[in-house]
Every structure is written in structure tokens, then in C-alpha cells.
Amino acid sequence: METGITYYARGTFLPNVSSQLSSAMASPASISRSFSSRGLKSSSLFGESLRTGSNSSLKVSKMKNPQSLITRCEIGDSLEVFLSKATPDKGLIRVLMCMGEALRTIAFKVRTASCGGTACVNSFGDEQLAVDMLADKLLFEALTYSHFCKYACSEEVPELQDMGGPVEGGFSVAFDPLDGSSIVDTNFTVGTIFGVWPGDKLIGVTGRDQVAAAMGIYGPRTTYVLAIKGYPGTHEFLLLDEGKWQHVKETTEIGEGKMFSPGNLRATFDNPSYDKLINYYVKEKYTLRYTGGMVPDVNQIIVKEKGVFTNVISPSSKAKLRLLFEVAPLGLLIENAGGYSSDGKQSVLDKVIVNLDDRTQVAYGSKNEIIRFEETLYGSSRLKAAVPVGAAA
Numbered sequence: 195m196e197t198g199i200t201y202y203a204r205g206t207f208l209p210n211v212s213s214q215l216s217s218a219m220a221s222p223a224s225i226s227r228s229f230s231s232r233g234l235k236s237s238s239l240f241g242e243s244l245r246t247g248s249n250s251s252l253k254v255s256k257m258k259n260p261q262s263l264i265t266r267c268e269i270g271d272s273l274e275v276f277l278s279k280a281t282p283d284k285g286l287i288r289v290l291m292c293m294g295e296a297l298r299t300i301a302f303k304v305r306t307a308s309c310g311g312t313a314c315v316n317s318f319g320d321e322q323l324a325v326d327m328l329a330d331k332l333l334f335e336a337l338t339y340s341h342f343c344k345y346a347c348s349e350e351v352p353e354l355q356d357m358g359g360p361v362e363g364g365f366s367v368a369f370d371p372l373d374g375s376s377i378v379d380t381n382f383t384v385g386t387i388f389g390v391w392p393g394d395k396l397i398g399v400t401g402r403d404q405v406a407a408a409m410g411i412y413g414p415r416t417t418y419v420l421a422i423k424g425y426p427g428t429h430e431f432l433l434l435d436e437g438k439w440q441h442v443k444e445t446t447e448i449g450e451g452k453m454f455s456p457g458n459l460r461a462t463f464d465n466p467s468y469d470k471l472i473n474y475y476v477k478e479k480y481t482l483r484y485t486g487g488m489v490p491d492v493n494q495i496i497v498k499e500k501g502v503f504t505n506v507i508s509p510s511s512k513a514k515l516r517l518l519f520e521v522a523p524l525g526l527l528i529e530n531a532g533g534y535s536s537d538g539k540q541s542v543l544d545k546v547i548v549n550l551d552d553r554t555q556v557a558y559g560s561k562n563e564i565i566r567f568e569e570t571l572y573g574s575s576r577l578k579a580a581v582p583v584g585a586a587a
Contacts, residue, residue, distance in 0.1 A: 385489030451500025
């Protein structure tokens with residue numbers, strides 16, 4: 195039986211109109227040829243070879259240790275070329291390429307879905323599932339056919355699922371298949387979040403143990419934003435018409451700027467410290483940029499290279515955001531981009547994941563904004579420096 199995974203050949207978009215996704219997970223052979231068990235090749239995921247730059251186009255920077263070299267990625271690189279420069283781990287490359295394939299398909303499904311309260315049916319009538327469950331199935335399929343994922347779990351299936359990959363040299367992946375699925379029907383931007391941990395553990399680890407994290411963003415443009423541990427910067431890839439991911443932006447520094455995205459404002463009712471912080475933003479004439487979707491609200495900090503996102507708890511408004519599926523992966527993206535994260539007292543990357551469903555409050559942003567967040571909520575900041583706290587206009 196054929197699957198809903200979409201692929202591209204010779205620059206033409208070929209949506210599979212006869213997919214039967216309700217049985218896709220029960221039929222492993224249904225996966226697209228894109229997820230072949232063969233080794234990763236330039237044509238294995240996209241139907242045709244990606245253009246690769248000549249060796250002369252690679253920039254190599256020497257570190258203080260003359261034996262340590264970093265190959266610089268170029269704007270315009272394909273995803274495959276970027277990954278080959280950013281990491282020597284072919285297993286990790288395989289996982290990130292396969293997830294990129296799933297993100298492309300989810301983007302198409304989100305664009306063409308007609309959504310009701312409980313289910314979405316596209317124009318071909320081939321999906322009778324809520325769009326977030328559809329995304330969930332596609333991502334599990336992608337991880338199965340990467341052959342390097344040992345365990346995976348998601349917000350929709352919050353239990354470890356054995357994907358069949360190795361423990362040694364393999365990875366475990368946690369993901370939120372469609373963050374913001376409740377606003378799909380309003381046509382707001384939504385996205386996928388995932389984090390990649392080495393080996394077979396997603397409990398007893400921290401966000402800092404991740405080897406990679408990423409977002410797929412389904413808006414006016416479809417983008418794949420990823421960070422790889424040990425490789426500088428957070429990198430944005432744009433989905434082109436011919437179905438290829440192209441490197442379009444690198445963020446290495448998040449500076450000061452008066453832009454705020456205040457989540458969970460109901461907490462200001464019985465959290466005076468959060469109320470004080472929000473009033474500060476308003477009094478200082480910060481620009482409000484808030485969509486109600488965590489993916490676009492955090493992504494704009496990376497793209498605009500400034501701002502702050504907050505989601506704070508109170509006695510009557512408990513923590514909602516999940517550390518494993520959302521907060522830790524976004525923390526790696528923000529911190530790799532030169533920003534900071536906090537739960538009020540520490541970086542979210544240092545929080546130990548005790549249970550798959552652990553939840554937390556969080557702030558992401560520039561250094562001074564995180565200092566302000568911690569000082570306002572708890573009276574002091576671990577990041578306090580000699581420089582004055584203030585945002586540039």
C-alpha cells in the first residue's frame with residue numbers, strides 16, 4: 195500500500211492522492227522510496243541529485259589549535275551539503291534528512307487540509323485524521339526509515355516507541371508533531387519541534403545533551419530551522435518550489451531590541467511579578483509580536499535577532515509547556531543562535547528530564563532580557579553582569 199509521504203522528482207511536486215494513512219504505521223513497506231535502507235546518497239531523499247558546491251567553494255577557518263578546522267557553511271548550500279560540512283556523523287545526517295522529508299510532506303498536508311473541530315480532509319478526501327495526528331504518523335515513519343533512530347516519542351504518543359535503530363551510534367528523538375494545531379483553522383503559522391539525543395535515553399538527560407534540535411515552520415514560507423551541537427549558529431533552510439531545502443540564513447548572535455511575545459497572560463492575574471514584567475514592556479514601548487503559536491513566536495527571535503518570549507506560571511495557571519518535546523529543543527536553537535533561555539533560575543538546557551511529561555515555565559531572548567526576566571520574577575539573575583540592563587530601540 196502506498197504512503198502519504200510526498201516526494202519530488204525532476205523538479206515536479208508529486209502529492210500522493212491515494213494515501214491510506216490510517217494503516218501507514220501498520221504497513222512499514224508503505225514508506226516512500228525516499229526512506230530506502232540504503233546508505234544516504236545525494237539522490238536518496240529528493241528523487242534527483244542535489245547540486246553540490248565545488249571544493250573550491252568550501253571555506254575552512256583555522257581555530258587557535260592549528261589541527262582543529264571548521265568547514266564554514268555557505269548561504270545557498272543545500273541541506274545535504276550543509277549537513278556534510280556541519281557533522282561527520284552520517285547517522286545524524288540521515289535522521290535530519292529524513293525528518294526534513296517528513297516536514298516537506300507535513301507542509302503540503304497543512305496547506306491543503308480543510309479542518310473541522312476533530313478532523314481534517316484534504317481536497318482529495320484521503321485523510322480522515324486530525325492534522326496533528328497525521329503529522330505524528332509521518333514523523334514516526336520518517337524515523338523508522340532513517341534506520342538510525344532507536345526510540346522516539348511525541349506529544350501525541352508520549353511513550354517510548356522502538357524505531358528499530360541501533361543503541362550504539364543511534365539516536366532517540368522527541369517531537370511535537372504540530373505545535374499550534376488548534377490555530378490551523380485560523381490559518382496562523384504552525385510548526386513541528388524536535389530534539390535529537392544520542393543513544394537510547396530520553397529520561398535522566400538534559401537539553402544540553404541534545405546533539406541536534408530543529409523546527410519545521412509552516413507559514414507563508416516553509417522553513418527548516420536547525421542547530422547542531424558543537425557547530426556554531428542556528429541555520430534556516432527555505433523549501434524551494436522544486437522541493438529542495440536551501441540554506442538562507444545563519445544566526446550567531448541575538449542582540450537587544452524592544453520586541454516581546456508574552457504567553458500565558460492569564461498568569462498576570464495572580465502572579466504580581468509577571469504582571470510587573472508585562473507592565474514594564476508596555477511602559478517602555480516594546481513592540482508586541484505575539485501569534486499564540488510557540489514556533490513562530492520563538493522563531494522570530496532567531497530571524498530578527500532580538501526580542502523576548504515568555505510563558506510564566508501562577509498559582510491558578512500551571513505550567514503547560516513540555517520540557518522534552520518543546521522547551522529543551524527550542525532552548526538549543528536559541529542558545530546556539532547566541533541567545534539565552536531560563537526557567538527563572540537556570541538555563542532550560544540544564545533541567546533534568548525526569549518524566550516524559552515534565553512541564554516548565556520558560557523565557558527565551560537576549561542576555562539582558564533574560565537577566566530582566568530572572569530579576570523581576572525571583573529578585574536576582576545568574577547572568578548578572580557589570581553592563582547595565584536595557585534594550586536598544
